[in-house]
Amino acid sequence: MKTKFILITAVMFIISSCAVVPKETVELSTILGKDLIILHDSHRNMVNLYYDQMEDDVNELIDDVYTPFIIHYVLSDELESYRKGENTIYGIIEEAGKTNGKEEANAALDEMRDFLNSANKQIENKRKELLKPLQEQRSLLLKRINASYENAIYANAIITAHLKSIRKVKESQKEALSLVGLEGKDEELDKILLKASKVVNESLEKAKEIDVKSDEAMPKIEEVLEKIKSITNKK
Amino acid sequence: MSRFEDLFKEADAAFDGHYKKTLDELTGLSDEQLKSAIPDTEDRRVYDKLIILVKEASKDNLSKAELVGEIKELGEVAVKIAKMIPSLSSLL
Numbered sequence: 001m002k003t004k005f006i007l008i009t010a011v012m013f014i015i016s017s018c019a020v021v022p023k024e025t026v027e028l029s030t031i032l033g034k035d036l037i038i039l040h041d042s043h044r045n046m047v048n049l050y051y052d053q054m055e056d057d058v059n060e061l062i063d064d065v066y067t068p069f070i071i072h073y074v075l076s077d078e079l080e081s082y083r084k085g086e087n088t089i090y091g092i093i094e095e096a097g098k099t100n101g102k103e104e105a106n107a108a109l110d111e112m113r114d115f116l117n118s119a120n121k122q123i124e125n126k127r128k129e130l131l132k133p134l135q136e137q138r139s140l141l142l143k144r145i146n147a148s149y150e151n152a153i154y155a156n157a158i159i160t161a162h163l164k165s166i167r168k169v170k171e172s173q174k175e176a177l178s179l180v181g182l183e184g185k186d187e188e189l190d191k192i193l194l195k196a197s198k199v200v201n202e203s204l205e206k207a208k209e210i211d212v213k214s215d216e217a218m219p220k221i222e223e224v225l226e227k228i229k230s231i232t233n234k235k
Numbered sequence: 236m237s238r239f240e241d242l243f244k245e246a247d248a249a250f251d252g253h254y255k256k257t258l259d260e261l262t263g264l265s266d267e268q269l270k271s272a273i274p275d276t277e278d279r280r281v282y283d284k285l286i287i288l289v290k291e292a293s294k295d296n297l298s299k300a301e302l303v304g305e306i307k308e309l310g311e312v313a314v315k316i317a318k319m320i321p322s323l324s325s326l327l
Contacts, residue, residue, distance in 0.1 A: 051263070058261050065257075066250060073246035074239065118239035122247060130261060137263045141272060148274040151282045158286050158293070165296035172303035173326065179307055180314045 021166045029160040036156060040149035044142060051138040058130045067123055074119070089115055203227050299326055 075089075082090040089111050096108035203224045210220045251258065264272060303326050306317045317323040 054261065054263055061254075061257065061261065065254070069250050069253075070243055070246035073249055074242045077242055077245075114237050115239050118237055118243050121240065122243035126247060126250075130258070134261075134263045137269060141269070144273045147279065148276040151276060151279055155282055155286060158289050162289050162293040162296070165293040165300070168300040169296050169303065169326075172300040172307065176303050176307040176314050176317075179311050180318070 021163060021170065023167060026160060026163045026167055029156060029163055033153060033156045033160055036149060036153045040145070040153065043145055043149070047138065047141050047145065051134055054134050055131060058134065059127070062123060062127045062130070066126055067119075070122060071119055074115075199227060199230075302326065 078088040078090060082088040092104075092111045093108045096104040207221070207224045210217055210224075263269075302323075306313050306323070317326075
């Protein structure tokens, strides 16, 4: 049983250390890296398009609906107060129109300035209030999307570099082997090992089925061992 | 606070009541929608741990390739000798 274990371990080690990495693997990994960058841009653009549209809608609402609404609301309230004889923007402007005094003109100017400043302040506060959650959502979403793609792109770059390093070892080996007239022997070895791998797998499957307590166990184990030995030429 | 500031605040509250449905539509994604839109990918720390190991293996491979290259540079005899040395023959 010890022999069996050593043989299988040795064959598995040889197989794993001589893994086939065609140059297309590096190419595929490089293409995947480029496509990940394109997908990242596309994903980011989708998010930006959505939030750009949302922000446009908010700005349109503020400029076309909110601004006239609140100005109309305040002026209506002022008009009602004016009709009641209370101190209002209408009364102050009317007074400045009736008299030619500088004081009345300055009072009207201050009142109009106060009105406009307050209106602008309220309009911009509302704009900020509605845009802030959208900007926060956009920022959070982009941050997480960027992090995810950056991780994937970086990891893929590392895998590509690793595959390239394996290719480099293979190419150096080929060059060195060709120097001593053994060109292509490594590929032959790969083919032999692939065949050996199939035999080992089949033998392992058969070995699992053997009932070790039965009388036929030993001959069957021997049969499996012989098959494995045959691929390594160790009789 | 000026008289107009108070009045505009009152106007704002009236607007919120009047346009509630429109305002609700402009709040962006709900928490649930946002959660489903955020990519639930692996933690950066997991990536970092694996990347260190793969980088190390790549470095080893490049060293091996460099060593094989250097042996090759020394010529045919060097390659033949290297193939006789167990620790080097595995590289060739």
